[in-house]
Amino acid sequence: MKRRIVMSMLAGATLLAGTLLGATPAQPAEARSPQARPADVPAEFGSDWHDPVTAAPPVTRPPGASCRVTLAEAQFRDFTPYTGTYTPPEGCGDRWSKVVLRMDGKVKGRQFDRLGYLHVGGVEIFRTSTPQPSPDGIEWSVEKDVTRYSDTLRARHDVEMLIGNVVDDTYTGIIDVKVTLTFYEGRAAQAPDRVLTLHDNTLTTPRNSERIVAEVYATGSGGGCEEYWYLTVPSNAPYSCQADNGPYREVQIKVDGRLAGIAAPFPTVWTGGWSNPFLWYVVPGPRAFDIKPIEYDLTPFAGLLNDGRAHRVDVAVVGVPEGQAGWSTPVNVLVWQDAGRAHVTGRLTAHTAGELADSSTYTPGSEHRVDTEGDHRLTVAGYVDTSHGRVTTTVRRSLANTSTHRWADGENPDALKATWTDDESVTVDGRGPARTTRTHRTYTMDGTTTIGAGDRLRTRLTLGDRAEVTVTRSGRRTGWYRLDDTYAGDATYTINVPRDQRHAVGTTSERYRIRGSAGCHDRSVGTAQGVLIREREGC
Numbered sequence: 001m002k003r004r005i006v007m008s009m010l011a012g013a014t015l016l017a018g019t020l021l022g023a024t025p026a027q028p029a030e031a032r033s034p035q036a037r038p039a040d041v042p043a044e045f046g047s048d049w050h051d052p053v054t055a056a057p058p059v060t061r062p063p064g065a066s067c068r069v070t071l072a073e074a075q076f077r078d079f080t081p082y083t084g085t086y087t088p089p090e091g092c093g094d095r096w097s098k099v100v101l102r103m104d105g106k107v108k109g110r111q112f113d114r115l116g117y118l119h120v121g122g123v124e125i126f127r128t129s130t131p132q133p134s135p136d137g138i139e140w141s142v143e144k145d146v147t148r149y150s151d152t153l154r155a156r157h158d159v160e161m162l163i164g165n166v167v168d169d170t171y172t173g174i175i176d177v178k179v180t181l182t183f184y185e186g187r188a189a190q191a192p193d194r195v196l197t198l199h200d201n202t203l204t205t206p207r208n209s210e211r212i213v214a215e216v217y218a219t220g221s222g223g224g225c226e227e228y229w230y231l232t233v234p235s236n237a238p239y240s241c242q243a244d245n246g247p248y249r250e251v252q253i254k255v256d257g258r259l260a261g262i263a264a265p266f267p268t269v270w271t272g273g274w275s276n277p278f279l280w281y282v283v284p285g286p287r288a289f290d291i292k293p294i295e296y297d298l299t300p301f302a303g304l305l306n307d308g309r310a311h312r313v314d315v316a317v318v319g320v321p322e323g324q325a326g327w328s329t330p331v332n333v334l335v336w337q338d339a340g341r342a343h344v345t346g347r348l349t350a351h352t353a354g355e356l357a358d359s360s361t362y363t364p365g366s367e368h369r370v371d372t373e374g375d376h377r378l379t380v381a382g383y384v385d386t387s388h389g390r391v392t393t394t395v396r397r398s399l400a401n402t403s404t405h406r407w408a409d410g411e412n413p414d415a416l417k418a419t420w421t422d423d424e425s426v427t428v429d430g431r432g433p434a435r436t437t438r439t440h441r442t443y444t445m446d447g448t449t450t451i452g453a454g455d456r457l458r459t460r461l462t463l464g465d466r467a468e469v470t471v472t473r474s475g476r477r478t479g480w481y482r483l484d485d486t487y488a489g490d491a492t493y494t495i496n497v498p499r500d501q502r503h504a505v506g507t508t509s510e511r512y513r514i515r516g517s518a519g520c521h522d523r524s525v526g527t528a529q530g531v532l533i534r535e536r537e538g539c
Helices: 013-021 147-153 225-231 299-305
Strands: 006-008 066-076 082-086 096-107 115-120 123-129 138-145 157-163 175-185 194-197 209-216 250-255 258-263 294-297 311-318 331-337 345-353 357-363 367-386 389-408 414-429 435-452 456-473 476-494 505-516 519-528 531-537
Touching: 066 082, 066 115, 066 157, 096 123, 096 147, 115 147, 123 147, 147 194, 157 175, 209 250, 209 299, 225 414, 250 299, 258 294, 258 345, 258 367, 258 389, 299 345, 299 367, 299 389, 311 331
Parallel strands: 006 138
Antiparallel strands: 066 175, 082 157, 096 138, 096 175, 115 123, 115 157, 194 331, 209 294, 209 331, 250 258, 250 311, 345 367, 357 367, 367 389, 389 414, 414 435, 435 456, 456 476, 476 505, 505 519, 519 531
16 A cells, blocks of 8 residues: 655745744654665556655644544546535534645546646635555655635535546546545634635735735746746747746736836746656655645735725736736735724835846757846835724745746757745834734756756756745744755656657655744655665754
8 A cells, every 4th residue: 555645835924924934843853754665665656656755744633532523535537627515514513723624635647737726605715736656556645834815614515626637548537536624723913804805806804904915826838838838038038938938927917007026036947847747756856746825915905995986906017918818816805804893994104016038038959058047126105093093014925037048949858947035024003012923935946957868857946935034023033934845856758659659767765854933843864776775863
């Protein structure tokens, strides 16, 4: 029997920094699981391999009684959504200290990677993609903390889930999933009072909103070039994926036409990415199974939004050629209300948007080359007059991207080295000492694909997802953590032949480290030819 490993990803740094900083720490002891001996590792991939694993920590769970509800249970064969009805649990009250979503999946045969979503009452609470199966079949699980959606989960709602799929004589994999929610009675200190969605791109907030955060599940996908947006080149360069200005992408949110937030999208690599599924059969790339939403603190706009009228909210992806599909950007809006005041007034006091720099330079030659540099800055500030006094929120965000893309004629070899940074500070002044949360995010990608003798395609790739978060009050640090999630893979197989003649070999690894004021987690996994050969944990 293959050992099943639960997937999990940390919640978004901005919204849940306090929760993460106060999380239950991992035990500072090293544990070693049974590992394959060299004699157990085959010379090449066979018809079966280990179930997907990740080095990310499991979702922590509070002690005490819990209640479980089945949210969805479906087999996806096409693009017909699953529909059902959610009813709140009985026996755990209507306030919860934590709500944990778990998706269990299984698939066998042959299938591409597929993208999926789960909506409750129109609110997107989960976005995922799938692993590619072995002929003999795989099983995997994903867990996610969905406490932030408690407001939605307190009422009966329609449920819609879709993992779009194609099943025919060639692609035989039927995706079989079950999703449950487990509720722990209590009260989550940081859960929003309301969870809203847009209606025809408009938003109407409660008039006593004192904190507003928008989250956008932005994904480039759909099989076109935007699925590999980081590899696109300007239209004057001879490459199969072109975009007007090259690969710089930025996800922007606007309120009534005014820029309200900017963010760097995470360069997610799906489990068929870089032309080499053998890189991902066991260890997926960071975030591939639990796609984090981008978060924007819109509190500086609360005074404007609280006038009782509908306001226009738009999301756009900078760099996408006009009229080109390929990005999905569903929006949820999380609202904290002032229980002591029916109408919270306020004003936007500062709005400074820097010039967007986006330059991709093509250099021709026997080795084609595109060098990209992009950056952007935005500062917004505003206040709200609450029942506990005036509170001013200042949000500063700066983005930068550098990349070098090299390729030869025929796109062999094809190489990319890229770095994205997304720095943000949110200062809240009022109701006690000023509190500042600083987040420095860094995403990296360094890979090369070559096709050698005998049509042997080889991909070597390293991916990084890193963040540093510091919380200060009146200049004194009160909490912090550092995250480093690093994936590395090297896989080779024969192209243009039937599946059983690919003679694939490959090694993959992931190390997920998070250290901070609440403790640490440090886990690594490694595979060879689809066999789990290393699994270590300890701080």
